[in-house]
Amino acid sequence: MRLHRNLVFATVDALSNIFNEGEYADKVIEKTLKRDKRWGSRDRSFIAETTYDIVRWKRLYTEIAEVKAPYSRENLFRLFAVWATLRGIEIPDWKQIEPTPTRRIKGRFDELSKIRKFRESVPDWMDEMGVEELGEETWEKEIHALNQQAPVVLRANTLKTTRENLQKELAKEAIESEFIEGYPDALQLKERANVFRTEAFKNGLFEMQDASSQLVAKFLQVEPGMRVVDTCAGAGGKSLHLAAQMENKGQLIATDIYANKLKELKRRARRAGAHNIEPRVIDNNKVIKKLFGSADRVLIDAPCSGLGVLSRNPDAKWKLQPEFINTIKMTQAEILTQYSKMVKPGGKMVYATCSVLPSENQQQVEKFLASEYGESFKLSEDKKILSSKTGYDGFYMALLEKE
Numbered sequence: 081m082r083l084h085r086n087l088v089f090a091t092v093d094a095l096s097n098i099f100n101e102g103e104y105a106d107k108v109i110e111k112t113l114k115r116d117k118r119w120g121s122r123d124r125s126f127i128a129e130t131t132y133d134i135v136r137w138k139r140l141y142t143e144i145a146e147v148k149a150p151y152s153r154e155n156l157f158r159l160f161a162v163w164a165t166l167r168g169i170e171i172p173d174w175k176q177i178e179p180t181p182t183r184r185i186k187g188r189f190d191e192l193s194k195i196r197k198f199r200e201s202v203p204d205w206m207d208e209m210g211v212e213e214l215g216e217e218t219w220e221k222e223i224h225a226l227n228q229q230a231p232v233v234l235r236a237n238t239l240k241t242t243r244e245n246l247q248k249e250l251a252k253e254a255i256e257s258e259f260i261e262g263y264p265d266a267l268q269l270k271e272r273a274n275v276f277r278t279e280a281f282k283n284g285l286f287e288m289q290d291a292s293s294q295l296v297a298k299f300l301q302v303e304p305g306m307r308v309v310d311t312c313a314g315a316g317g318k319s320l321h322l323a324a325q326m327e328n329k330g331q332l333i334a335t336d337i338y339a340n341k342l343k344e345l346k347r348r349a350r351r352a353g354a355h356n357i358e359p360r361v362i363d364n365n366k367v368i369k370k371l372f373g374s375a376d377r378v379l380i381d382a383p384c385s386g387l388g389v390l391s392r393n394p395d396a397k398w399k400l401q402p403e404f405i406n407t408i409k410m411t412q413a414e415i416l417t418q419y420s421k422m423v424k425p426g427g428k429m430v431y432a433t434c435s436v437l438p439s440e441n442q443q444q445v446e447k448f449l450a451s452e453y454g455e456s457f458k459l460s461e462d463k464k465i466l467s468s469k470t471g472y473d474g475f476y477m478a479l480l481e482k483e
């Protein structure tokens with residue numbers, strides 16, 4: 081592979097924004113890719129994938145390169161040189177990159193790879209927490225799986241198409257995909273591609289949604305005509321799937337505390353042809369109270385640590401703090417208590433997270449069931465999805481029934 085100066089420089093600029101300015105990797109990459117209209121799809125994927133790789137392996141690479149934050153440009157080029165050396169890519173003779181000690185880099189890599197927190201590039205506290213929550217053996221496999229690049233998975237929008245038809249439409253635009261067994265609406269791309277530029281996307285034939293996440297709406301067992309509340313709807317990934325499951329019939333109330341997320345949901349719903357979604361911002365208690373005892377189905381796709389989605393969001397390893405996880409657990413418990421009151425007798429509720437930590441998942445459900453508010457619920461089934469077992473995001477979902 082020949083390295084192109086402007087692509088490497090763009091990558092180094094992106095890393096500076098992420099590491100030194102604390103900006104979110106996905107936003108920085110999106111902005112960086114707009115910088116030069118002449119970049120083709122290979123150039124764009126070089127920038128995106130190299131940046132994500134260096135973010136993912138930040139701890140390992142900074143140890144190998146012996147650099148510390150805040151990172152000067154010279155040090156960012158050193159990190160880049162580590163990335164290239166470990167991939168066997170020849171480093172050009174540019175003045176920005178000092179002569180690279182290839183043997184030393186490989187030697188340090190071998191030495192550091194013996195220690196999990198360096199090999200898997202995680203902060204000490206996260207490694208300790210992972211072991212405490214999942215046990216040494218499971219954590220080891222899980223963090224390894226969460227450090228792999230996530231596959232691109234789409235969900236066929238059954239309001240407009242079938243996945244067979246979607247596969248054909250994408251093939252017309254030179255995008256090859258395959259079905260995934262056990263995930264009835266999912267298509268996985270054979271090669272990464274910018275699917276957002278396709279006609280199929282513009283026409284609302286699909287959403288990008290990980291395979292594990294696609295199990296949540298089905299788990300809630302919604303039917304056309306029901307009254308369903310998606311309590312933590314965000315930008316609507318699950319709401320759109322629920323609307324499709326409901327065949328646009330019945331009422332789907334989508335709530336969130338952030339109006340801007342619901343605005344994005346509305347935009348996506350329009351494209352998807354999902355007409356039965358009613359977004360409602362939770363700006364006071366009344367919004368929730370009005371819904372008490374009224375819903376056939378309630379989805380709580382709770383805010384969480386996001387530890388199950390590190391493959392697609394590797395900078396969370398450096399942004400997350402243990403204090404945040406403690407706070408979010410309190411929010412999860414409050415949300416379970418409050419929002420469970422919306423379920424009517426005989427109704428069902430799903431509590432879900434994109435975390436692999438039992439303390440955010442089954443332990444939250446156990447505590448809820450043992451509480452005064454959880455007394456009238458019983459657990460029908462739960463799924464603990466590990467990325468190391470499925471190759472998709474880590475997820476948890478529990479189906480609870482109200483007597």
Ligand SMILES: C[S@@+](CC[C@H](N)C(=O)[O-])C[C@H]1O[C@@H](n2cnc3c(N)ncnc32)[C@H](O)[C@@H]1O
Pocket residue numbers: 311312313314315316317318319335336337338341362381382383384411415
């Ligand atoms: C895991 S995300 C939801 C993702 C979304 N359901 C989807 O499928 O795209 C959790 C959401 O909960 C929202 N949230 C946080 N605290 C909340 C609360 N107290 N009540 C309702 N929503 C809340 C966040 O704004 C965020 O959008």
